[in-house]
Each structure stands twice: as structure tokens, then as C-alpha cells.
Amino acid sequence: MENFEQLILPLLLVALIGYLLGSISFAIILTRIFAHEDVRSHGSGNAGATNVLRVAGKKASALTFLCDFLKCAASVLIGYYVLLYVCKQCGIDDEMARLGMYAAGFLCIIGHMHPLYFGFRGGKGVVTAAAMMLLLDWRVFLICFAVFLITFLWKKTVSLSSICASFVYPFVTFSVTYFLDYRVGTLPIVYVVMATAVALLIGATVIFKHRANIRRILAGEEKPISFKKES
16 A cells, blocks of 8 residues: 555554553552452462452452453554554555554553563453454454353353354454445455454464463363452
């Protein structure tokens, strides 16, 4: 695309901002505040809201969920508006500003998983991925959330629910953007390809981070969620 090279540095900038924001591990911070513990030393060892619930209780877990969601939402919005400004200055189609959402959001997820400030040991990216999914396409989010909710009501296991939602994410993204947008002429095919590729990358990354959970699920050893703090 003409003038696309002018987007490269802004994309790198918003990706860096996304990673730095994602590296703020609220699971670690809030568990230290509420329980004076490192959440990674307990339970599953994961720095995420579910493990915070086990270690520090419901209040800390709810705050972790909210803060993780908001940090990715902030990253995605920063990415979009920075790229939108550049597109307007350079005479590039405003639709290309959505690239900033993908760059900043995905790197926020990576930062959450491998936080710079906490020895690169973080969470599994479920909440941050959900935030990115919602801001990119609420239709895709609702379908994937329905898969998560149905699985959770069935098995009461957050990990299995997250894996199932992550697995269907790229298929849902393609179906929605192709059949509901591209076929009626509201989006170009390049956007369908881009959105599906990013969804596939995010889904695969989240599933990979759950590989230990997958082994426990197959062995019948994965524990269902409990809303009581572990003693």
C-alpha cells in the first residue's frame, strides 16, 4: 500500500507501549498487597485472576480481572488513535488505523504473559485477550464468550473454558468478518485475512500457555473453580 512505510515506526511505538502496559502484572501486585504473597508461588503458579482467587480471595481477584482488562483496552485504544492520527497526516485510509489496535493489543497480551518488570513470568493472557477481542469486534467476543460460559457451566473449569474459547476464536473471526462484512461489501478481503491471522495467533498463544492445564485435563486432575480462598 502507498505510504505504508510511514506506519512502520508508529506501529513499533504502539507495540512497545502495549508490551510495557501488559507487563504491569496486577495479579502479582494485588496479591502482595492483599495476602503478602507471590501468587506465582501458589496454586497453579499462574499470575492471573483465577489463581489470585485461590490465594488472596474474591476482592483481589475481581480487581485483578478489572485491571488486566483495562490495561489491554487502554493499549488497544492508544494503538488505534496513534495510528489514526498518522493516517490522517499521511493521507492513508483511516481503516488502516486498526492495525494499531492489533499491534498494541497483541503485544499487551505478550507483556502480560512475559512481564518485563517481574522476571518474564506472568499470566496466560485470557482476560487481556478478551479485552482485545471485545474492542476489535463485539460480535466475535459475544460468540466466544458464549462458548466460554457454556463450557464453564458444564465443567466449572476456567482453563478448559478458556481453551475452548481460544480454539474457536479464529474460526468465529473468519465467519463473522467474511460472511457478515466482506460478502456485503463493508470490509475488504485483506482485513478478513488480517483479522483471522491475528485471531489464530492469539488463540494459539493462549492455548500454548495452557499446555500444563491440558495435561491435567487429559489426566482428570484439573480442579474445578472454587470461590473460596485457599487456607
